[in-house]
Amino acid sequence: MYHVALRMLLGDRPKYIMLVSGLTFAALLMSQQCGVFFGLLSWTTSHMRNMRASIWVVDPKVEQINEVKPLRDTDVNRVRSVVGVAYAAPMYAGLMQARMADGGFKQVQIVGLDAATMVGRPGNILAGRLEDLRLPSSVMIDTDAVVKLSIGRSHPLKIGDVFEINDREARIIGICKGAKSWTGAPYIFTTYEQALRFAPPQRKMLSFVVAEPAQGLTAAQVARKIEKETGLKAFTEEEFFWSTIWWYFKNTGIPTSFGTTILLGLLVGIAVSGQTFYSFVLENTRHLAALKAMGASNGLLARMLLLQALTVGLIGYGLGIGLASLLGFIFLNKGQPPFFMPYQLPLATFGLIFLICIFAALLGIRRVAKLEAAIVFRG
């Protein structure tokens, strides 16, 4: 009887298309918006992927990594003196203006690394040598900077080229690849001292103290110790990551706005498919009643309706996730908007579409269970 169920479904083209498109739309909206949302959240923690360090020490008021409250220069030594810290180094992070060839300006993310240890060095160097950063005015730029700062030039920026950061000369000694930042500013690595030369002078310039735990100790243990002894705040990588994500959750409208869109997708899915499927069942009432008269049990009819609902669900889900992935692919190629689809996302979308279909089927099943077979005799 199951092929009969499918034929009844496929035979009703308008309803079939309506059901599939409603579910496609729901799956697309939910997974695509979630993908952009996760992408955006992942952008907020791009520092942590571009500059790796086990322990991040910050001002006690700092809750997330994009918020910089400078420390005193002496804080580096205070952290170094904590027992259990293998080594600690200063790090600068700040936004500055880079001048392009056409005279325009672009905001860039300057990262100043401790010249001795290079803690927080870029993980994926495509060209050039990290050691060359120690040369005067040297910078290593990421591929995003190559694209954004080459505007107006006859050829893309390469090693040896020179441009200006805050009116000071910067010479490219290497190119690296990194995660995109929250602000959209490309990453430019240099030494801590050089970064301070680029930056407008301020009383306090130290953004972070990054540290590593001594052997045998965990990052968390050492972080707690640093906090106790210096009065500063110390995060492990993971703590800083979640603290940052959570901060954006609490302090921005982003989750609400995405949540609303995702909920909308869910509601549209439920409304369109529930309503369409129900009217499909209503329109087939005569046939379903005839099947019932001919001895089809409620169980058999329920299984037929479930099959119909899940069939459109599966097709809609496939199309929706396919489209979302395609869009995500285009986004990632273009560099924006952000997009990140962890494997849990398609699974969760599948779960929701499945629930929508079960709900739609149940509406129909309830109707069919109450159906009097005798109505087949009535005109």
Add this chain to the structure above:
Amino acid sequence: MDNPNLNLTPQLAVDVRNVTKTFGIGETKTVALKSVNFEARQGELLMVVGPSGCGKTTLLSVVAGTLNFEEGEIDVFGSSLHRLKPAQITEFRKRNIGFIFQQFNLIPTLNAVENVSVPLLIGGMARRAAEEKAAAIMKKVGLGEKIKARPYDLSGGQQQRVAIARALVHEPRLIICDEPTSALDSETGHCIMELLYEVARSPQCCVIIVTHDNRVFQYADRMTEMEDGRVRRVHENPARKNGSAASLLVPV
């Protein structure tokens, strides 16, 4: 029974005793069957006639087990419907009853042979076997050529023949027909009745037809006249097959 010819009581296919069926409650309450007694024998084609609203369809529905009733008892081929649970009644319909409706009720998205195979599929037969058997029975009703046709591409008479094939394919013993010829022209109606008449000739079976259509009365072995929720009269059909029964009964 008011007919003296009925003294050699052949085996009963359907035995309805004092059945009452009410629709609605309060002001809208309608008593559709008022303590009805009714019999159909094995190997006969029985017609149920009477004015509109007298309860013919309701009687057919309770006999077929598609409608429950408050009072009385119904035995169909030895099964006591009044004692069966809903699931058992469904099972009973599946095995024993073939349905033919005025509006044919074929599923438009299935082709003819698929429509005919439906009762077999409901009975759990595999698709291929079911369609083979369905094709064979379609040949018998003269539609061997139209196996793949869609209901919409068939004439009314052809559709009703598909419906008859569907009603017979699982070899039920009781065939229930509500106005099978009213939507058809007279010639097509006669073809349909010939088919049903043939079915009723097998001694195990029974065909019950509700009709207003006096053009086909001649096919009845017996007639049951209903009026206002009651059986008023049952009689052998003197004009069987060759004569015209229309003179006997003119429906209102």
